[in-house]
Amino acid sequence: MKKATFLSLSLLLGFSFPVNASQPVALVELFTSQGCSSCPPADAFLGKLAMRPDVLALAYHVDYWDYIGWKDVHAKAAFTQRQRDYAHSFNLRYVYTPQMVVSGRYQDSGNQQDRILKAITRELANQTDITLEYKSDGFSLSGPKQESPLNAYLINYLKENTTEVRRGENRGRSLTNYHIVQSLQKVGAWSGGQSHFDLSAQKKNNIGQGFFLQHPETLEIVAAFKLD
Template sequence: MLLRSLAAICAGAVALYTSHAFAAAPRPVVVELFTSQGCSSCPPADRYLSELSDTRSDVLPLAFHVTYWNQLGWKDPFSFDAADARQAQYVRRFGDFAYTPEMVIDGKVAVVGSNRPAARSAIDDAKSTSVTSATVDAIRDGSEISVSIGPGRGRARILLVGYDARHVTPVGRGENSGETLTESNIVRSFTSIGEWAGAPLQLRANAITGEHMAVLLEASDGAIVGAARVTDRQRAPAR
């Protein structure tokens, strides 16, 4: 009887430790930049996002190119409606309005994307205060993505993001006419692939458009509570 009790206590302790280990696991801070090639204020923010991509593995930068600048002389080739919808979600949450360049950190705080001190401060705050509900691991094998999510508390929507590492675009018209823009981590597709409810979960999804991919866990209040770059069995992890 005593041995059984000790075994139960040990098992409980291991389970508790495992749960806390998953909750405490580090993850990248997710930085979403809403931008457009038709916006003259955006290139400084685009350059900053490129620097984050090149120098900080603890940050997952994602550039969402919106469509609402397209009617002003230059159609951004990377703009898509899902970027507008994503920003509209934040507009409702923050009680703000849509603008570019807007940078949202971990789904919680919005700053002007070209304001480097404000962005750095928000990223540093997120690193020290962000919540990780569960660890996320994802591997791409050909056209299939395998996602593993650890145990934790709460619920979250599982989002798959496809993005290209870098593009260089000569702009022929509009506010940036004559400029050649170098932009990084450009989101090409964005979709929900399931729900996580606290229990360990494994799922598979088809690869989506984009050279690289990432998986995000988004809580009901919009906060990012889990994130991981998708690694490729044949290649090194994406930036």
């Protein structure tokens, strides 16, 4: 049994947790940009997925379209790098928007809704028996021993935000984005057994949180959880 305690997280994250248990959900990651004219339909689709209790939906705003006239107010270079890491794992020669990645195993255009929904269904049919139990000061993670340590990540995301775009491909449009990732924090490694994650903090309005375990080499998501 391993125990991991991350005291500094209380300065970074925005929640105190109720006491109950949570089962894994499907993780859907959208790579998007406010400077991309093809992205608004995928953004709206992610908003619908965000309402599902069995999906952790996240939007990473990338910065490589900022040069064409509008600097995405949510974009970060770190999110572009995460997409490039996925491109390498999927043997893609380029990155693009809107791209959706389902549990690190399937990627497609975020506008291919039927195919994305089928991928989500497949992932939900093959969930692991890893469980997460909320505590007053964080949560405990329990599950079988893993062949190799998994990277553990905590995510803060803005639940919803609307921006008036004044330049670029979406000039003159009012764009509403959902589950916009604000921070992605690696908080340790997990090899199975039971671990406690210390997360004492006050809840912040309009901020959600998620947690997932990712294989460091294949980038497959082994388990993901909604924390709000």
